[in-house]
Amino acid sequence: MLKRIEARRVRNGMFVEAIEGAWQDPFLSKRRFLLRREADALKLRKSGIEGVIINTSRGLDIDGLLIEIDTQAARETIQKSVQVLESVFGRLQHGDGISVDQVAPVISSVSKSMDDNPTVFLSVTRLKSKDEVTFLHSLSVSALMILFGRHLGLDEATVQTLGTAGLLHDVGKLEIPLEILNKEGRLDEDEIKMIRDHPEKGHAILSRQEGMSEIVLDVCLNHHERIDGKGYPRRLSETQVSFHARLAAICDVYDAVTSVRPYKAPWSASQALKWMLGSEGQFDRRLVKKFALCLSVAAVS
Numbered sequence: 001m002l003k004r005i006e007a008r009r010v011r012n013g014m015f016v017e018a019i020e021g022a023w024q025d026p027f028l029s030k031r032r033f034l035l036r037r038e039a040d041a042l043k044l045r046k047s048g049i050e051g052v053i054i055n056t057s058r059g060l061d062i063d064g065l066l067i068e069i070d071t072q073a074a075r076e077t078i079q080k081s082v083q084v085l086e087s088v089f090g091r092l093q094h095g096d097g098i099s100v101d102q103v104a105p106v107i108s109s110v111s112k113s114m115d116d117n118p119t120v121f122l123s124v125t126r127l128k129s130k131d132e133v134t135f136l137h138s139l140s141v142s143a144l145m146i147l148f149g150r151h152l153g154l155d156e157a158t159v160q161t162l163g164t165a166g167l168l169h170d171v172g173k174l175e176i177p178l179e180i181l182n183k184e185g186r187l188d189e190d191e192i193k194m195i196r197d198h199p200e201k202g203h204a205i206l207s208r209q210e211g212m213s214e215i216v217l218d219v220c221l222n223h224h225e226r227i228d229g230k231g232y233p234r235r236l237s238e239t240q241v242s243f244h245a246r247l248a249a250i251c252d253v254y255d256a257v258t259s260v261r262p263y264k265a266p267w268s269a270s271q272a273l274k275w276m277l278g279s280e281g282q283f284d285r286r287l288v289k290k291f292a293l294c295l296s297v298a299a300v301s
């Protein structure tokens with residue numbers, strides 16, 4: 001089982017899967033290792049990092065100071081949801097039609113998880129395997145949009161639609177090969193173009209589906225637009241970026257930077273929020289502040 005613990009709880013004998021905040025240190029950021037010496041554990045505790053992801057099936061668990069979190073139910077929900085998404089995305093990829101009803105069971109279980117225990121659900125979707133990265137990212141963004149929408153007091157029908165928008169926002173990535181999506185090094189111009197085309201491709205796919213909500217279409221097309229007009233695909237200006245697209249941009253980037261990927265160290269929630277608040281012109285700052293409050297109320301770390 002993978003667990004996130006605060007850096008001060010790191011002990012000799014733990015198996016470290018990832019270190020939060022070590023992205024500037026190429027040595028630490030890529031390693032998965034068993035802590036064999038107390039001196040190394042001490043070095044980690046004193047290194048100024050915030051948290052560590054440990055694998056308790058390969059090393060020591062945390063000491064009894066923290067409450068055990070049972071992730072079994074969340075993992076089952078996620079597994080079933082990924083299967084539904086695989087089939088829905090597969091249909092779309094082959095040009096077949098889908099209806100919103102097909103993703104409704106996923107929305108209702110994500111929605112319930114956000115009511116029951118958002119921390120557990122979001123900590124499990126944070127761990128992205130290479131082949132399921134788009135599905136897990138979609139689930140996570142859907143969950144964050146539901147959580148945030150409820151926090152903002154939006155009506156439940158809009159909250160559910162935002163959840164659907166989160167699930168389908170990256171459907172245009174279906175056409176991007178996995179080796180490009182998972183590429184560790186620099187992308188060349190063609191690859192960047194392919195990635196930047198995904199909102200329009202996704203929007204074209206979803207526009208062909210009957211009864212697709214305007215909010216879902218808007219989020220799909222505009223979740224990479226920025227407040228300062230430097231986003232893509234259309235470089236919309238501040239007043240042109242809708243409330244729903246602003247909300248999606250925050251949830252999308254937050255999940256991307258806090259995800260645990262095989263090749264990069266994740267940011268902690270507070271590092272991500274600090275960076276997002278300081279990132280001039282990219283997000284609606286007032287909304288980011290509300291998002292930070294939403295996560296602290298839900299105790300997501």
Ligand SMILES: [Fe+2]
Pocket residue numbers: 169170198223224
């Ligand atoms: Fe995207």
